[in-house]
Amino acid sequence: MSDSILECRSLVKYFPGCLALNSVNLSVPKGRIVGLLGPNGSGKSTLIKLANGLLTPSSGQILINGMEPGIETKKIVSYLPERTYLNDWMSVRTMIDFFGDFYQNFNKSKAYDMLQRLHINPVDRLKTMSKGTKEKVQLILVMSREAELYILDEPIGGVDPATRDYILDTIISNYSENATVLLSTHLITDVEKILDEVIFINMGNIVLTSTVDEIREKEGKSVDALFREVFKC
Amino acid sequence: MLGKLLKYELKATARIFFPLYGLIFLLAALNRLFWQINAEGLMIPRVIMMTVYIMLVVSVFIITLVVTIQRFYKNLLGDEGYLSFTLPVKTHSHIDAKMIITFLWSALSILVSIISIFILVADDQSLTQFSLMCGDIATVYHKLGLSAHLIALELIVVVILMFVSSILEIYAAIVVGNLAGRHKLLAGVGAYLGFGIIEQIIASLLIQGFGHQIMLYYDSFQLVQGAAAVVQPFEMTLLVLIVFSLFLCAAFYFFTHWMLNRKLNLE
Numbered sequence: 001m002s003d004s005i006l007e008c009r010s011l012v013k014y015f016p017g018c019l020a021l022n023s024v025n026l027s028v029p030k031g032r033i034v035g036l037l038g039p040n041g042s043g044k045s046t047l048i049k050l051a052n053g054l055l056t057p058s059s060g061q062i063l064i065n066g067m068e069p070g071i072e073t074k075k076i077v078s079y080l081p082e083r084t085y086l087n088d089w090m091s092v093r094t095m096i097d098f099f100g101d102f103y104q105n106f107n108k109s110k111a112y113d114m115l116q117r118l119h120i121n122p123v124d125r126l127k128t129m130s131k132g133t134k135e136k137v138q139l140i141l142v143m144s145r146e147a148e149l150y151i152l153d154e155p156i157g158g159v160d161p162a163t164r165d166y167i168l169d170t171i172i173s174n175y176s177e178n179a180t181v182l183l184s185t186h187l188i189t190d191v192e193k194i195l196d197e198v199i200f201i202n203m204g205n206i207v208l209t210s211t212v213d214e215i216r217e218k219e220g221k222s223v224d225a226l227f228r229e230v231f232k233c
Numbered sequence: 234m235l236g237k238l239l240k241y242e243l244k245a246t247a248r249i250f251f252p253l254y255g256l257i258f259l260l261a262a263l264n265r266l267f268w269q270i271n272a273e274g275l276m277i278p279r280v281i282m283m284t285v286y287i288m289l290v291v292s293v294f295i296i297t298l299v300v301t302i303q304r305f306y307k308n309l310l311g312d313e314g315y316l317s318f319t320l321p322v323k324t325h326s327h328i329d330a331k332m333i334i335t336f337l338w339s340a341l342s343i344l345v346s347i348i349s350i351f352i353l354v355a356d357d358q359s360l361t362q363f364s365l366m367c368g369d370i371a372t373v374y375h376k377l378g379l380s381a382h383l384i385a386l387e388l389i390v391v392v393i394l395m396f397v398s399s400i401l402e403i404y405a406a407i408v409v410g411n412l413a414g415r416h417k418l419l420a421g422v423g424a425y426l427g428f429g430i431i432e433q434i435i436a437s438l439l440i441q442g443f444g445h446q447i448m449l450y451y452d453s454f455q456l457v458q459g460a461a462a463v464v465q466p467f468e469m470t471l472l473v474l475i476v477f478s479l480f481l482c483a484a485f486y487f488f489t490h491w492m493l494n495r496k497l498n499l500e
Binding site: 015049052053054055056071072074075077079081083084085086087089094098101102103 | 234237240241244245248308312313314315316318319320321322323494495497498499
């Protein structure tokens with residue numbers, strides 16, 4: 001068993017008329033917070049969907065903890081997609097029961113705790129909530145799982161800066177020592193302070209993988225500055 | 234895990250169907266009341282009540298169909314699919330859960346409509362007639378003996394399988410329609426019609442191919458006397474229908490499963 005929680009071996013995904021991932025080789029180590037950074041349409045979401053088994057590779061392999069995406073990997077991966085996937089007709093409480101029923105590593109009391117701190121009433125129906133509140137509920141559900149790998153797709157995209165800080169705090173304080181967080185975003189300045197490593201991706205190719213410390217030492221730049229340089233239009 | 238999926242599928246749909254069933258029973262009872270009261274000037278309310286009742290019964294079947302399509306599309310191929318397909322659950326179980334619950338509501342809708350008709354019209358006279366009819370059926374049943382059990386069993390199986398295959402046909406059409414970038418609904422309807430045409434072609438090819446044998450088989454009963462002359466070919470016909478609808482069920486089921494596993498591409 002290797003030390004990497006996520007591994008890609010010559011991973012290719014093409015859609016009709018578009019090569020989304022071009023033979024990607026990648027290894028994400030355990031216990032780190034990793035930023036998957038790239039401009040729009042760079043292949044971030046495709047990679048994330050492949051890791052969650054929502055797409056199947058055209059060729060090559062993607063392995064989670066040494067396994068191909070399937071029931072066993074879904075048990076240990078907690079995924080926050082960029083859209084709200086909550087069932088409209090449910091109340092927050094039903095949604096929590098739902099997660100508790102299907103995910104053995106779901107911690108209900110943690111979820112209720114976080115809801116209380118964000119002043120969200122568990123009996124409220126999701127239908128009546130604003131988009132921002134739904135996103136918060138979704139993040140709470142995802143972070144209340146004691147997972148081995150959290151995959152967060154644009155977790156701070158749609159919320160105000162104050163909530164952004166709260167969300168980032170939630171992410172750091174809610175994952176255990178040996179868990180890994182992979183988060184994709186283009187709001188680099190906001191997440192830079194919590195990242196251990198970064199992966200730059202562009203047009204389906206991995207451009208750079210590095211630790212944040214290395215970037216600061218070698219290049220003498222912030223991740224944000226390096227990103228602007230690499231992806232200069 | 235299938236049990237848990239069934240539980241939430243039931244919860245998601247029950248909130249639509251139970252109030253509707255309640256309304257149907259209520260209107261059936263009200264209609265009956267209006268017809269029993271002998272008062273002047275009740276004609277217009279009576280007609281209105283009856284119209285509403287009939288519309289409700291019709292709408293319960295339309296809603297059953299709409300819910301079938303909507304639950305499958307929204308929960309698996311819409312945004313909710315991001316959650317459904319990241320649950321540690323087999324794709325099989327998703328199809329099974331949706332199929333079983335849809336079957337349940339279809340059967341219940343039929344049952345509720347029949348009961349509501351009883352509420353509406355049942356009196357001593359009609360109940361006597363109904364029990365006489367049941368008695369007649371029982372007499373025939375006894376006359377035929379063992380083959381009656383077989384035919385009854387076959388009939389039940391045929392109805393269930395045809396039901397299930399038409400549900401699965403809808404699912405298969407939805408996953409095909411979803412491949413289209415735009416006009417998914419149109420593509421889905423097109424796929425559904427396409428499946429219908431393919432079924433017709435297969436059926437007519439089979440009838441053409443085996444036409445001679447079929448003729449010979451039915452002709453061979455011309456010399457047979459008594460009940461066996463009708464019963465045996467009937468049993469055989471039902472058996473063929475069972476095999477054919479079983480084949481359709483399997484084809485649509487595995488096609489849908491394959492598409493969801495391999496061709497899934499949520500927006």
